[in-house]
Amino acid sequence: MKSPGSSETVREAAPKALVLGGATGLLGQALTRTLTQAGWHVETLGRADGNITDIAFLTNRLAQSGPDVVFNAAAWTQVEEAEAQPEQARLLNCTLPDALARTLKSLGHGHLVHFSTDFVFSGQKNVAWTEQDTPKPISVYGSTKLAGEQAVLEILAERTCVVRTAWLFGPGRKNFVQTILDKAKHAESVQVVFDQTGSPTYSLDLAHWSVALAEKRATGLWHAVNGGQATWAELASEAITLSRCRCRVVPVSSEQWPQKAKRPAWSVLDTSKLAGFLNHAPRPWPQALRDYLYSILEADNND
Numbered sequence: 342m343k344s345p346g347s348s349e350t351v352r353e354a355a356p357k358a359l360v361l362g363g364a365t366g367l368l369g370q371a372l373t374r375t376l377t378q379a380g381w382h383v384e385t386l387g388r389a390d391g392n393i394t395d396i397a398f399l400t401n402r403l404a405q406s407g408p409d410v411v412f413n414a415a416a417w418t419q420v421e422e423a424e425a426q427p428e429q430a431r432l433l434n435c436t437l438p439d440a441l442a443r444t445l446k447s448l449g450h451g452h453l454v455h456f457s458t459d460f461v462f463s464g465q466k467n468v469a470w471t472e473q474d475t476p477k478p479i480s481v482y483g484s485t486k487l488a489g490e491q492a493v494l495e496i497l498a499e500r501t502c503v504v505r506t507a508w509l510f511g512p513g514r515k516n517f518v519q520t521i522l523d524k525a526k527h528a529e530s531v532q533v534v535f536d537q538t539g540s541p542t543y544s545l546d547l548a549h550w551s552v553a554l555a556e557k558r559a560t561g562l563w564h565a566v567n568g569g570q571a572t573w574a575e576l577a578s579e580a581i582t583l584s585r586c587r588c589r590v591v592p593v594s595s596e597q598w599p600q601k602a603k604r605p606a607w608s609v610l611d612t613s614k615l616a617g618f619l620n621h622a623p624r625p626w627p628q629a630l631r632d633y634l635y636s637i638l639e640a641d642n643n644d
């Protein structure tokens with residue numbers, strides 16, 4: 342860019358991002374990496390920096406940083422534990438995003454990209470859920486996430502983008518695929534649930550779509566997942582097959598695998614809206630899974 346009335350070239354300042362959970366979270370790390378590669382100036386905020394659920398601390402930090410976009414990838418994601426500790430889950434999943442939106446509103450600057458989940462839906466359907474469908478969570482985790490997305494959209498609608506995603510796998514933090522592969526290395530068979538169907542999603546793909554949405558300062562609700570659908574058993578089988586492990590997947594029903602939190606039987610998300618924005622459909626999850634597994638192999642070979 343040239344400054345007016347001069348031939349001097351002026352470099353446009355890089356946009357500033359503040360990523361909550363950006364140093365340690367599965368999605369947070371993918372966002373930090375993707376934003377940095379895209380030339381953003383990135384700061385992260387997490388447990389190591391102070392108590393992010395302390396509103397005064399959060400407000401100060403936001404005022405100091407003055408980010409153009411805040412990506413909120415911090416959350417209480419332990420679905421089981423949320424049933425026993427609903428107040429903790431609510432603090433992270435609802436009170437924190439509520440405070441973020443209020444602070445950005447009072448600062449008068451800064452866009453918010455907030456993340457939510459397929460678990461806001463009941464699961465009582467057999468076609469993909471769209472952004473227009475009515476959520477009806479069946480777990481504490483789902484309820485607190487729904488309350489969080491409703492809060493930010495109510496407080497800061499004109500500057501907030503809520504991205505619902507699902508079934509994340511990717512580098513940097515323990516996830517379902519990694520857990521299964523770790524077990525498969527030492528076992529002849531693993532039991533995996535076959536009667537829950539969802540949208541497996543690569544954290545790095547999600548980070549790219551989220552940065553694209555942030556660059557256009559998109560607002561409203563967006564479903565962002567890889568293409569296709571799978572049961573947990575199918576996802577496990579594909580990961581094991583691609584990794585050439587000699588471990589068998591034994592499909593079991595949710596009843597045979599009792600858990601405290603109820604999970605939606607069907608939580609596939611429709612991505613037509615995102616596909617229209619990107620001008621292409623998100624790639625199918627098996628293709629993304631292959632990229633993730635190759636990256637693990639490469640990392641192992643470099644060790």
Ligand SMILES: NC(=O)c1ccc[n+]([C@@H]2O[C@H](COP(=O)([O-])OP(=O)(O)OC[C@H]3O[C@@H](n4cnc5c(N)ncnc54)[C@H](OP(=O)(O)O)[C@@H]3O)[C@@H](O)[C@H]2O)c1
Pocket residue numbers: 361362363364365366367368369387388389393394413414415416417418433456457458459486505506507508509510514
């Ligand atoms: N993972 C999935 O399959 C999935 C599916 C659907 C939607 N989502 C949504 O996607 C978003 C990102 O999820 P994720 O899987 O990346 O989560 P994650 O890996 O569990 O990361 C959560 C982040 O929140 C931070 N955090 C949690 N409690 C905290 C506290 N009390 N103080 C400070 N930081 C705290 C964690 O910090 P520490 O590392 O210090 O604990 C971590 O950085 C969330 O909104 C989640 O609801 C995830």
